[in-house]
Amino acid sequence: MSKDMSCNPEGGCACSGKKAEAAPVESVSSRRNFLKSASMLSVNSLLGTAALMTMSDDARANTEWAEWFQGNYRLMSDEEKALARGRLERRYSREYAKTVIVDGTPAQEGVLMGYALNIKKCIGCRRCAKACVEENNQSRGKDQDMEWIRVLKMEKGEFSKEKMNQGYPEGLGIQVGGNAYSPAGVVLEGEHYYQADAVPEKDSVYMPIACMQCEKPPCVKVCPVRTTYREADGPVVIDYNWCIGCRMCMSACPYWARRFNWSDPNLPKEAMNPVTHYLGNRPRMKGVVEKCTFCIQRTRKGRYPACVEVCPVGARKFGNLLDPESEVSRIIARKHVFRLKAEQNTFPKFFYFMD
Amino acid sequence: MILTQNARLESGLFYLLAGLGSLVIAIGIGTALYMEHSGHIVTGMNNQTVWGLPHVFAIFLIVAASGVLNVASIGSVFGKKIYKARAPLSGLLALGMLAGGLTVIMLDLGRADRIIVAATHFNPTSVFGWNVILYPGFFAIVGIYLWTLMERRMNEYSHIAGLAAFIWRLLLTTGTGSIFGFLVARQGYGSALLAPLFIILSFAWGLAVFFVVQAAICVWNNRSLQENIFSRMRNLLGIFVAATLFFTAILHLTNAYFAKNVGFESFLLFNSEFSAMFWVGQVLLGSLLPIYLIYSPAGNKRGWITIASLLIIFGAFCQLYVFIIGGQAYPLDIFPGYDVTSSFADGAINHYTPSVPEFFLSIGGIGIAFTVTVVGVRLLRVMPRQEALEKLEEDDSDGAA
Numbered sequence: 001m002s003k004d005m006s007c008n009p010e011g012g013c014a015c016s017g018k019k020a021e022a023a024p025v026e027s028v029s030s031r032r033n034f035l036k037s038a039s040m041l042s043v044n045s046l047l048g049t050a051a052l053m054t055m056s057d058d059a060r061a062n063t064e065w066a067e068w069f070q071g072n073y074r075l076m077s078d079e080e081k082a083l084a085r086g087r088l089e090r091r092y093s094r095e096y097a098k099t100v101i102v103d104g105t106p107a108q109e110g111v112l113m114g115y116a117l118n119i120k121k122c123i124g125c126r127r128c129a130k131a132c133v134e135e136n137n138q139s140r141g142k143d144q145d146m147e148w149i150r151v152l153k154m155e156k157g158e159f160s161k162e163k164m165n166q167g168y169p170e171g172l173g174i175q176v177g178g179n180a181y182s183p184a185g186v187v188l189e190g191e192h193y194y195q196a197d198a199v200p201e202k203d204s205v206y207m208p209i210a211c212m213q214c215e216k217p218p219c220v221k222v223c224p225v226r227t228t229y230r231e232a233d234g235p236v237v238i239d240y241n242w243c244i245g246c247r248m249c250m251s252a253c254p255y256w257a258r259r260f261n262w263s264d265p266n267l268p269k270e271a272m273n274p275v276t277h278y279l280g281n282r283p284r285m286k287g288v289v290e291k292c293t294f295c296i297q298r299t300r301k302g303r304y305p306a307c308v309e310v311c312p313v314g315a316r317k318f319g320n321l322l323d324p325e326s327e328v329s330r331i332i333a334r335k336h337v338f339r340l341k342a343e344q345n346t347f348p349k350f351f352y353f354m355d
Numbered sequence: 356m357i358l359t360q361n362a363r364l365e366s367g368l369f370y371l372l373a374g375l376g377s378l379v380i381a382i383g384i385g386t387a388l389y390m391e392h393s394g395h396i397v398t399g400m401n402n403q404t405v406w407g408l409p410h411v412f413a414i415f416l417i418v419a420a421s422g423v424l425n426v427a428s429i430g431s432v433f434g435k436k437i438y439k440a441r442a443p444l445s446g447l448l449a450l451g452m453l454a455g456g457l458t459v460i461m462l463d464l465g466r467a468d469r470i471i472v473a474a475t476h477f478n479p480t481s482v483f484g485w486n487v488i489l490y491p492g493f494f495a496i497v498g499i500y501l502w503t504l505m506e507r508r509m510n511e512y513s514h515i516a517g518l519a520a521f522i523w524r525l526l527l528t529t530g531t532g533s534i535f536g537f538l539v540a541r542q543g544y545g546s547a548l549l550a551p552l553f554i555i556l557s558f559a560w561g562l563a564v565f566f567v568v569q570a571a572i573c574v575w576n577n578r579s580l581q582e583n584i585f586s587r588m589r590n591l592l593g594i595f596v597a598a599t600l601f602f603t604a605i606l607h608l609t610n611a612y613f614a615k616n617v618g619f620e621s622f623l624l625f626n627s628e629f630s631a632m633f634w635v636g637q638v639l640l641g642s643l644l645p646i647y648l649i650y651s652p653a654g655n656k657r658g659w660i661t662i663a664s665l666l667i668i669f670g671a672f673c674q675l676y677v678f679i680i681g682g683q684a685y686p687l688d689i690f691p692g693y694d695v696t697s698s699f700a701d702g703a704i705n706h707y708t709p710s711v712p713e714f715f716l717s718i719g720g721i722g723i724a725f726t727v728t729v730v731g732v733r734l735l736r737v738m739p740r741q742e743a744l745e746k747l748e749e750d751d752s753d754g755a756a
Binding site: 034068072143144152154207209218220221222223224225226227242243244245246247248250251252253254255256258259260261262263264285286287288289340341344 | 393394395396398400401402403405406464465466467468469470472473476477478480481482483484487534537538539540541544683686687689690734
């Protein structure tokens with residue numbers, strides 16, 4: 001160290017030279033004091049916040065405090081999982097004034113869940129969407145409604161002779177299904193929700209969509225904290241407690257199958273379904289993402305998903321893809337089957353078929 | 356006597372600016388608490404437009420943060436001494452802006468209280484996850500770099516620290532661009548071009564921010580920028596802005612070449628609320644006019660270059676708004692060629708309107724960057740001294756000759 005920059009043991013710098021060089025000494029001192037004060041302030045703020053949160057007498061706050069510290073469900077031991085579910089059962093039972101079960105039945109060996117939907121049979125009644133809302137404790141209300149199943153309506157005759165003038169180039173009559181200069185496949189303005197008096201409507205076809213439970217799910221790839229993952233028996237699930245709400249998965253999903261809780265879900269006590277699964281239909285909180293799980297709370301108990309049960313025309317089929325005799329396996333083997341956006345190679349386990 | 360008065364005035368101005376910055380931060384934090392309490396329903400975001408105005412601001416701050424470090428890199432990595440004198444300011448700005456951008460991103464999470472989960476758990480397949488490593492890494496490396504610059508004993512390590520910071524900032528901007536580049540679902544994203552585009556955007560935006568901050572500090576300290584450094588930085592800014600325009604054109608032309616994306620490009624560039632923002636905000640005011648100001652005779656005047664820099668920053672916000680919001684507003688084309696309607700707004704253009712809380716949260720990030728810079732400039736004395744600069748300018752000219 002040069003003589004000019006030597007420091008004395010008391011901490012002050014004894015810089016020799018001109019008087020004007022006193023300024024840097026003051027600068028170092030104030031910088032040190034500033035950093036010290038800032039560190040103290042940060043530590044005290046954190047300790048204060050922690051103290052306030054832990055000393056609460058509110059039972060709900062204490063439960064949530066314990067939930068806050070629990071790990072990723074996927075990595076928990078069986079005991080930790082049981083504890084986590086027990087906490088939730090107590091909290092939900094208190095909140096909804098009924099005995100709520102939070103099941104944790106794990107994936108069954110030798111099972112790969114698959115779904116098949118007959119698009120020729122679907123009449124667009126949307127009973128499936130309503131049953132899904134009721135079964136899976138989805139939020140209701142004007143601004144908070146949530147549906148995991150969407151039923152798309154498309155017009156028959158999209159490629160009919162009358163529409164030939166919508167071809168490409170414009171007016172030359174070469175049919176490509178819409179005018180290529182104005183976005184095809186998109187309703188720019190107009191009715192976004194179909195409100196039919198009776199279904200099926202004349203000249204309409206219907207296409208229900210939900211989570212495709214991909215074998216190579218883009219949503220799982222992009223999740224920064226691995227809160228969403230594919231279970232061994234097929235469904236892609238979410239540990240709602242572990243979700244940070246970054247919404248990457250929503251942007252990554254090619255099927256627009258994920259929904260975000262923009263506020264506290266509006267789930268009336270009397271309408272709450274008390275038979276739940278940790279990774280399925282248990283009540284969610286604001287700020288987390290949710291989606292269809294193939295009704296994991298039902299299907300792992302050998303039941304059909306609610307949408308399959310409610311479909312009045314039997315368009316929906318569900319079963320074990322690893323069992324060649326299951327209904328869904330037989331459909332895949334014998335019918336004309338396709339998957340949405342197959343070119344993405346996400347390998348959905350949701351198949352569409354026609355008789 | 357006059358010196359004391361000037362010092363008092365400077366001190367008063369410092370407290371005024373620091374107070375103003377703190378007030379903006381307080382508004383941002385207050386808004387974040389309000390959003391935490393009410394949920395994101397108080398924003399204009401929805402299930403289609405899942406990222407809104409806070410992301411526009413946050414990504415601007417993050418991208419420009421890495422770009423603003425270029426001034427330091429030119430000095431330390433490429434040996435231009437006159438830039439090295441500005442390296443501490445460049446590093447400080449980078450840290451301040453990254454802090455602002457990251458804070459906004461974190462507070463916009465659905466569960467901001469769970470950020471500890473993101474910080475301590477890592478998914479190697481998630482580009483967002485990579486950024487959880489890239490951003491704190493940037494803080495650490497730039498912090499060390501600043502230390503090597505400002506602590507005389509460590510000066511000899513500044514070259515290697517500067518090189519590390521330069522490589523890291525390239526990785527960071529690649530990571531930010533790739534958040535969108537790796538999204539296959541949306542037609543506006545999913546392109547390998549986004550990583551280099553974001554790198555060049557960071558060069559332009561970062562230098563524009565540096566110009567504005569440098570001009571403000573010069574006014575504050577009653578100094579003037581030397582002609583040599585001014586002219587070099589001005590030319591560099593012009594090249595960077597021209598390059599951003601080139602990459603942007605390639606991105607849209609490539610996209611429009613594929614028939615499947617014609618609808619999206621047509622929507623974005625000609626048939627939506629984003630079209631004017633693209634052509635007028637991003638291209639005309641944010642790129643072409645600044646290039647004209649830089650290379651026309653007006654470019655010799657410092658005031659016009661400051662205006663050009665402000666226009667570039669304005670264009671940056673327009674570009675990010677068009678890219679982020681416009682890219683989400685267009686619905687997923689699940690059934691190409693069909694008109695679809697559904698029970699959940701399928702096939703519909705989403706009209707996102709930013710809410711007041713979103714705006715307040717967003718400017719909170721600007722407040723953080725501003726306050727860190729003001730406090731840092733005052734406490735760390737990062738501005739080079741006039742006489743030292745003149746000597747460096749002479750050395751640099753000799754070296755160049």
